[in-house]
Every structure is written in C-alpha cells, then in structure tokens.
Amino acid sequence: xxxxxxxxxxxxxxxxxxxxDNMPEIAFxxxxxVGKSSLLNLLTGRKKLAKISGTxxxxxxxxxxxxxxxxxxVDLPGYGYAKVSKSESEKWGAMMDEYLQTRExxxxxxxxxxxxxxxxxxxxxxxxxxxxxxxSGLIVATKADKISRNQLQKQMAMIRKKLNADKDDVILPVxxxxxxxxxxxxxxxxxxxxxxxxxVR
Ligand SMILES: Nc1nc2c(ncn2[C@@H]2O[C@H](COP(=O)(O)OP(=O)(O)O)[C@@H](O)[C@H]2O)c(=O)[nH]1
Ligand SMILES: [Mg+2]
Numbered sequence: 001x002x003x004x005x006x007x008x009x010x011x012x013x014x015x016x017x018x019x020x021d022n023m024p025e026i027a028f029x030x031x032x033x034v035g036k037s038s039l040l041n042l043l044t045g046r047k048k049l050a051k052i053s054g055t056x057x058x059x060x061x062x063x064x065x066x067x068x069x070x071x072x073x074v075d076l077p078g079y080g081y082a083k084v085s086k087s088e089s090e091k092w093g094a095m096m097d098e099y100l101q102t103r104e105x106x107x108x109x110x111x112x113x114x115x116x117x118x119x120x121x122x123x124x125x126x127x128x129x130x131x132x133x134x135x136s137g138l139i140v141a142t143k144a145d146k147i148s149r150n151q152l153q154k155q156m157a158m159i160r161k162k163l164n165a166d167k168d169d170v171i172l173p174v175x176x177x178x179x180x181x182x183x184x185x186x187x188x189x190x191x192x193x194x195x196x197x198x199x200v201r
Pocket of ligand 1: 030031032033034035036037038039051078142143144145146174175176177178
C-alpha cells in the first residue's frame with residue numbers, strides 16, 4: 001500500500017466530536033513516549049503530521065488521521081506516565097473505554113511496546129483488555145534501531161512471552177529512525193482494512 005493522502009480529521013477527548021463511524025479504523029496504543037506519533041509520521045511520510053514530544057504524557061486527546069480516504073489511524077493517549085493525578089488517569093480510562101468499546105469501525109488496536117524493555121504491568125493490562133474486547137493481535141515493537149540485529153529476535157520473543165500473547169499475534173519490529181518495518185506494517189494495516197471491506201461492509 002502507498003500512502004497518497006493523509007490528513008488529521010479530528011483531535012478530541014469527546015465522543016460527540018469523533019468523525020463519523022463510517023470507515024475502518026486502526027488505533028495505536030502504548031505508553032507515553034513509546035513512539036506512536038513518530039510511527040504515524042513515518043507511515044504517512046509526513047514528518048510533522050503528528051507532534052513528536054520529548055516530554056512524555058502530553059497527549060490528552062484522541063487524534064484521528066485519515067489515510068487515502070479509505071481508513072483512519074487513531075492515535076490514542078499514552079499511558080504509564082508517572083506524573084498524572086488520579087482524576088486525570090480516571091479521565092484517561094473513561095476516554096479509552098468510550099472509544100474502544102463503542103467504535104463500530106475499529107478493527108484492531110496496534111499495541112506499541114519499546115523493543116528494549118520488558119512490557120510493564122500497564123502494557124500487560126492493556127494487552128488483556130484488548131484481548132477481552134477482541135481488539136488484540138498486532139504488536140509493534142518500536143525503536144528497533146536501538147538494539148542489534150542479534151537482539152531483535154530475542155527481545156520479540158521476550159515481549160511475546162511477557163504479554164502471554166496469542167500464538168497467532170503478529171509482532172513487528174519497527175523504527176521511525178531507520179524505517180525498519182515500514183513496509184511490513186503498512187501491508188499489515190492494508191490486510192486489516194481489506195478484511196473490514198470484505199466482511200463488515
Ligand atoms: N531511536 C528512536 N527514537 C524514537 C523512535 N520513535 C520515536 N523516538 C523518540 O521517542 C520520543 C517519543 O516519541 P513520540 O513519537 O512523541 O512518542 P509518543 O508519545 O508515543 O507519541 C521522541 O524523542 C522520539 O524522537 C525510533 O524508532 N527510534
Ligand atoms: Mg504522541
């Protein structure tokens with residue numbers, strides 16, 4: 001798949017401001033700073049489409065990006081940032097529930113995990129949540145440029161094991177820095193969208 005067109009269509013914390021639920025969507029979830037925005041920019045070939053932040057915990061909205069007038073990538077607010085208050089984290093949870101549990105067009109949630117580190121308790125919790133709602137299956141191991149080729153397989157196996165991931169789950173190493181996994185991820189997204197086009201519509 002080639003990305004010919006990418007535009008941001010909504011930035012919101014409120015369900016009544018989501019774009020119409022009439023298109024397949026693939027959401028990106030993960031800890032703050034895991035590389036969600038960078039990956040989005042890599043995939044769309046637009047360096048400044050999504051804001052990259054040096055300070056984690058900035059995004060408090062759900063950002064909808066429409067690709068090729070065909071599907072959307074949805075950048076979910078990151079979790080795991082220590083400096084949030086209880087009420088903020090409750091708001092985050094309610095926002096996630098609202099989106100993840102009501103969106104008809106949502107096909108799958110790509111869960112981003114930093115390839116260098118063990119999944120955190122929150123990563124595991126998120127995986128189980130997604131699995132429960134039938135939204136798991138695609139794990140993206142980010143910042144692959146930070147480790148050696150040798151370590152790559154080892155780290156991916158560790159992530160799979162730690163998450164207790166389903167054997168059919170796809171784990172893709174990616175790097176926004178050197179474009180590792182760029183084509184593979186795009187074709188994975190394409191498969192998901194095709195599935196929607198064939199079965200849901
Ligand atoms: N080395 C490396 N750094 C990355 C990569 N992706 C993101 N980063 C860095 O990680 C930080 C957080 O990235 P960002 O995309 O804003 O993460 P988000 O909070 O998940 O949206 C930034 O400093 C990025 O430059 C990558 O593939 N390789
Ligand atoms: Mg971001």
